[in-house]
Amino acid sequence: MDSYRRIAALKLQSAQDRAHAIVEEIGRVENKVYASPGSKQLLRFVKDAAIGLLGLLESERSIADSDVLSASELETRLDRITKLIPYLHILLGFVEGSEVHRSPGQLIRPLRRYVRSIIPGSEIVVKSKAELNYSIQDIAEPLRKLSSIIPLQSNSGLPERLFVVNIPAVESGQILIHGVLAHELGHALYKKHGLAAKLLPDIKVNEDLIRVMSEASLLQGPPPGLRKREWITEQVTSRITGWVMELSSDAIGIRLFGPALFFAEVHLMTAFKHIDQGSVSHPPNRLRVRLMMRMLKQLYELGKLHENLQTFLRDWDEVSAIPIAARTKFDELAIDSINQSALDLIIDASATAVPLPQSYASSQFDKDTRELSPLFINFVPPGETGIYGRALPVKLASIINAGWHVYLCDFDIFRQRLHAGDSETRFAAATKLHELVLKALEISEMKTAWEEAKSDPKRGES
């Protein structure tokens, strides 16, 4: 027992060193400039938690020194606290890559404003990471759980929702592709509005097919019979759960950003993913395109669009209608369940997550492509519209849709007008368009934020 007490003392000391290292590291990074206000909030939280942890570890010393607990009881007791250290490292990792020079600074403020307009009380941390993946993760709940274990000083400052938004580092300047963030916001709204509970009970799995499969010996897993049937059902159900969430997020994204989400997704997805490849969490891209095309046809007057856009959408429509060549039997069953009527259920449910004023309407798309796109072609970033003195900031979704319209319909004209050095390659010319879109977002945000600052009640205070 003496030996364990010494080990316990060492464990405590070592854990305190780890917590001290976290506090030290935060001291080093907290003075950096972060593009997202959420980064500093998160750093403050982790610092508080590490200091709180130090206090907890210190208070465990007297218990470890006494003979009150057996070695195993003491190990369990200490483990409850020390196992929190890796969590603090994970939280610290969320801040990495959100430094101002690593994320598109001009995008953060308008994106934050947009997120807060659809999910009030939220905060964001935008970080770029060297992986080809866009993601969003709400970490407010785990933070609250952590603060119920570790006594903190400033947990009251935590936002209701804290979203960590990851964008691929090398795509950081590809602002039009960032349109896929509407899908990521869709995830947040899917959870907020409890769409899983509304949708999943109505999506039926074909029991007959499962029975036939469970009796055949084609699949690995348990031997044919009841156990195998349960196993197959489990595999298919987990796919349906994941796929419905992804498809719903696409549907919500289309309501938020309109065609821009579709354009961004097909440009990103087709670049590196097989159109019929699904996974447990993600449906095949063809199914996603099928849902989005269905929505675009319902919500937008496609027949009135620019000829190039009509051709582009018609191509995708035809491709999406081709039966999906499922890669696995489980995928096949999930595809069978998520049929046309299931897609309609998802489309209808997405409307409950996006109130009409936040939806990007067909009339708005017409207006944006008519009024804003020509400005891009003439190298004027449309961050505000209206004449001097009465100009109003343009909304984020409008800017991105107008940018996509130029990319898909008038790119050759845009490219021809650029200096030879900027139009040498298609990519170089596209980069100029992305930069113009980003500048438009900056102008729009500056216009809005300036007016807010002017009416700030604390204005004039030192």
Place this chain on the structure above:
Amino acid sequence: MILSAEKVRELLEHPAADPAGRLVISPLLEERQLKPSTASVDVRLGQHFHVPLRAKLSQLNLLSATHKADLFKYKDDTFVPIGDYFVLHPGQFVLGETLEWIHLPKNLVAFVVGKSTWGRDGLIIATAIGVHPNFSGILTLEISNVGEIPIYLYPGLAIAQLFLAAVELTAESVPLVPSAFQVQTSPRTRNVEIEDSEIIKVFKRQLDSS
């Protein structure tokens, strides 16, 4: 002829139907940027800086074969969000930008001059001054602190003034070829014109062999 603030206001209030023919200065956040009875528009400091990295390079040699690559080594891009600041130390030089996007129609030219308020504190904003007709982009500002104490640069503050003048066009006037600085969205340096550097190198060779 230099345009009065009233004339500039008139052009902004009555934009041409064709976007190419418009004068655009965006965003103009305050009325006072166009003061009545003056002949200029105040422009603000933007959020991007192109900072020299002295530790990386011993010199800049325009005729060096590695000059283009050196430009990337020598300068680094920094984004300073509004509300934050950039400290410019005595003797330090940095490229900044105007917050405003400037778009000139074919019949207007512009000149950018630093505001004297800053000049009196030792901040010299020497821009390439002349902005040609049909230009579109932010304006790069070459900012130096020639004073003796560090100066805080806050994006969003008025830092320079833009004078606009009419260009007399003739029937033979042809559309300008886009300049290398066209559609510039952040401060940038450019390589010297290769033709000129090649000619200077001929002279250099002649000197070396004599």
